[in-house]
Amino acid sequence: LAQKTVVKPFLEVLSGRRQQVPPVWMMRQAGRYLPEYRELRAKAGGFLDLCFTPEYAAEVTLQPIRRFNFDAAIIFSDILVIPYALGRSVRFEAGEGPRLDPLNTPEQVAALARHADFGKLEPVYEALRRVKRELAPEIALIGFCGAPWTVATYMVAGQGTPDQAPARMMAYRHPEAFAEIIDVLVENSIQYLLGQLKAGADALQIFDTWAGVLPPREFQRWSIEPAKRIVAGVRAQAPDAKIIGFPRGAGALLPAYVEATGVDAVSIDWAAEPSLIRERVQNRVAVQGNLDPLALIAGGAALDRAVDDVLAHFAQGRLIFNLGHGIQPETPIAHVEQMLQRVRAYKT
Amino acid sequence: LAQKTVVKPFLEVLSGRRQQVPPVWMMRQAGRYLPEYRELRAKAGGFLDLCFTPEYAAEVTLQPIRRFNFDAAIIFSDILVIPYALGRSVRFEAGEGPRLDPLNTPEQVAALARHADFGKLEPVYEALRRVKRELAPEIALIGFCGAPWTVATYMVAGQGTPDQAPARMMAYRHPEAFAEIIDVLVENSIQYLLGQLKAGADALQIFDTWAGVLPPREFQRWSIEPAKRIVAGVRAQAPDAKIIGFPRGAGALLPAYVEATGVDAVSIDWAAEPSLIRERVQNRVAVQGNLDPLALIAGGAALDRAVDDVLAHFAQGRLIFNLGHGIQPETPIAHVEQMLQRVRAYKT
Numbered sequence: 201l202a203q204k205t206v207v208k209p210f211l212e213v214l215s216g217r218r219q220q221v222p223p224v225w226m227m228r229q230a231g232r233y234l235p236e237y238r239e240l241r242a243k244a245g246g247f248l249d250l251c252f253t254p255e256y257a258a259e260v261t262l263q264p265i266r267r268f269n270f271d272a273a274i275i276f277s278d279i280l281v282i283p284y285a286l287g288r289s290v291r292f293e294a295g296e297g298p299r300l301d302p303l304n305t306p307e308q309v310a311a312l313a314r315h316a317d318f319g320k321l322e323p324v325y326e327a328l329r330r331v332k333r334e335l336a337p338e339i340a341l342i343g344f345c346g347a348p349w350t351v352a353t354y355m356v357a358g359q360g361t362p363d364q365a366p367a368r369m370m371a372y373r374h375p376e377a378f379a380e381i382i383d384v385l386v387e388n389s390i391q392y393l394l395g396q397l398k399a400g401a402d403a404l405q406i407f408d409t410w411a412g413v414l415p416p417r418e419f420q421r422w423s424i425e426p427a428k429r430i431v432a433g434v435r436a437q438a439p440d441a442k443i444i445g446f447p448r449g450a451g452a453l454l455p456a457y458v459e460a461t462g463v464d465a466v467s468i469d470w471a472a473e474p475s476l477i478r479e480r481v482q483n484r485v486a487v488q489g490n491l492d493p494l495a496l497i498a499g500g501a502a503l504d505r506a507v508d509d510v511l512a513h514f515a516q517g518r519l520i521f522n523l524g525h526g527i528q529p530e531t532p533i534a535h536v537e538q539m540l541q542r543v544r545a546y547k548t
Numbered sequence: 549l550a551q552k553t554v555v556k557p558f559l560e561v562l563s564g565r566r567q568q569v570p571p572v573w574m575m576r577q578a579g580r581y582l583p584e585y586r587e588l589r590a591k592a593g594g595f596l597d598l599c600f601t602p603e604y605a606a607e608v609t610l611q612p613i614r615r616f617n618f619d620a621a622i623i624f625s626d627i628l629v630i631p632y633a634l635g636r637s638v639r640f641e642a643g644e645g646p647r648l649d650p651l652n653t654p655e656q657v658a659a660l661a662r663h664a665d666f667g668k669l670e671p672v673y674e675a676l677r678r679v680k681r682e683l684a685p686e687i688a689l690i691g692f693c694g695a696p697w698t699v700a701t702y703m704v705a706g707q708g709t710p711d712q713a714p715a716r717m718m719a720y721r722h723p724e725a726f727a728e729i730i731d732v733l734v735e736n737s738i739q740y741l742l743g744q745l746k747a748g749a750d751a752l753q754i755f756d757t758w759a760g761v762l763p764p765r766e767f768q769r770w771s772i773e774p775a776k777r778i779v780a781g782v783r784a785q786a787p788d789a790k791i792i793g794f795p796r797g798a799g800a801l802l803p804a805y806v807e808a809t810g811v812d813a814v815s816i817d818w819a820a821e822p823s824l825i826r827e828r829v830q831n832r833v834a835v836q837g838n839l840d841p842l843a844l845i846a847g848g849a850a851l852d853r854a855v856d857d858v859l860a861h862f863a864q865g866r867l868i869f870n871l872g873h874g875i876q877p878e879t880p881i882a883h884v885e886q887m888l889q890r891v892r893a894y895k896t
Contacts, residue, residue: 373850452800452823509763
């Protein structure tokens with residue numbers, strides 16, 4: 201009963217209640233900039249071994265919380281676990297991005313499994329349960345998935361590319377086959393997110409890292425519509441689920457995304473234009489972001505100024521302070537501390 | 549005297565007079581998708597030899613005009629000719645992007661030449677004069693330069709990178725030194741553009757290919773301010789100069805760019821949000837763009853739909869039909885013809 205009265209500032213913001221000091225966490229906060237992460241990573245073997253060993257995944261999820269007392273922990277995993285559970289080959293080789301077997305013809309799509317083997321994702325759920333047990337009650341736990349468009353870009357090309365041309369091309373040339381990939385990802389992402397909620401996630405984030413390469417018509421079809429279906433599908437079984445969308449690079453298409461999908465918040469990248477965000481996004485939902493990760497590497501006066509800009513632009517409204525993209529491995533830990541002190545000293 | 553009465557539809561649009569059928573050209577229209585270009589390219593030797601041999605540069609500039617009768621020719625050259633004329637080492641190796649000697653410390657910047665050797669750029673002016681003589685009077689001739697920010701990203705890193713992190717980092721860490729690079733580029737770009745006008749260019753385009761990676765404060769300082777100074781510097785000596793800006797990926801920062809720089813038009817990328825462009829950009833200046841180059845590769849119904857979208861979004865106002873980025877080498881020539889037929893058949 202006592203626990204019920206503990207407030208999670210992160211969830212408060214998602215529920216419509218601005219906090220005087222914005223809650224703060226960082227995308228990729230469990231990562232290579234931390235020596236304790238690098239140590240465990242070396243012990244675990246491959247990257248997927250780290251994701252799929254609950255003891256390890258829980259531990260790296262908690263490491264940044266212990267060090268920085270962030271307002272949210274995000275489960276350590278990867279957006280490509282869904283293709284993996286669909287039986288696609290997914291490899292992470294050192295120093296390179298992910299590698300998959302390409303999926304770029306209607307024939308290959310016809311042979312794609314429709315249902316993920318969720319048994320393969322049980323270690324993620326177990327890691328969530330472990331983290332949940334250890335997390336202080338005021339700290340939120342975030343589950344996540346990749347957005348169908350972004351996951352599909354890797355499935356089609358077999359790797360990341362500068363502007364994900366292979367998937368865009370397939371969507372032009374074989375829109376029906378491409379829509380089938382998206383449909384499979386929508387349905388399985390809904391089940392996966394519900395599984396994460398059941399395992400203890402307090403909120404969910406949908407990462408659409410490559411939304412920004414889409415023209416408006418394609419953005420509507422491949423980023424907005426799938427996100428809308430996922431939000432509706434999750435809420436059909438978990439009506440109070442809190443969901444954050446991150447259509448990175450959406451620019452002036454962001455208001456349409458917010459309006460159509462029904463997300464509770466959007467994460468915004470570092471290049472977002474502040475007045476559009478304030479007037480047409482933050483007036484509807486909470487905003488999460490958007491410090492330039494390079495300012496965090498630079499430190500000093502440049503970092504202070506960049507932190508102050510984020511606060512000046514968005515802290516009068518509902519803000520979850522975060523980066524505009526993941527923290528980079530070469531970031532000095534002292535700069536994260538500098539950022540946190542400045543955010544936590546914020547007063548309106 | 550007779551020639552004075554010939555109207556160039558491209559310049560009409562830049563001068564505030566919408567054309568019923570939008571004039572059309574394509575970024576990188578002189579390029580590898582054309583067999584006649586590939587043939588001459590093979591004969592010329594290196595890429596810079598092609599740029600700096602007036603006979604060849606003029607010929608490849610004219611090739612797409614002969615084939616497609618575009619409304620504008622753009623002089624065949626490269627944005628890195630300014631660093632070249634500043635004495636930096638600039639190489640183009642087959643299958644890779646450009647390579648320069650990196651320039652990333654304040655000490656190196658202190659040693660940077662302040663004045664370009666414009667004798668090195670005389671072949672560009674000569675190519676412009678040759679093209680001008682051969683071009684039909686209703687077709688406009690475009691000169692161009694890279695925007696200081698974009699040129700600086702290559703000078704600092706020595707090459708292209710996914711989000712031009714080295715230059716962004718230098719701007720955070722050594723803003724004074726970085727500002728010196730920008731100042732040198734501003735001053736020399738003004739002289740270079742004036743030289744191109746004198747050699748026959750009817751209009752000028754400033755390519756800021758990497759503007760989209762900048763946060764708002766940095767966008768203001770490194771993209772908007774330098775463009776504004778270039779526009780003012782050119783107009784100080786050529787008051788009627790028509791200038792197009794292309795801050796690619798600027799998103800919702802585009803209205804601020806248009807308002808501050810004083811350009812006559814902006815080129816927009818394929819991901820631009822139409823209503824923002826119509827209401828806050830096209831109400832002030834002409835708009836050039838923005839077909840997705842991948843739709844042009846795809847052809848068929850996808851291309852028709854994409855062409856129709858551009859026309860539906862922007863042809864009611866001042867529009868120069870173009871791509872949202874350069875045409876790609878694998879584009880079938882038949883698809884360019886399909887696009888042109890559709891644009892030229894446009895009726896309001």
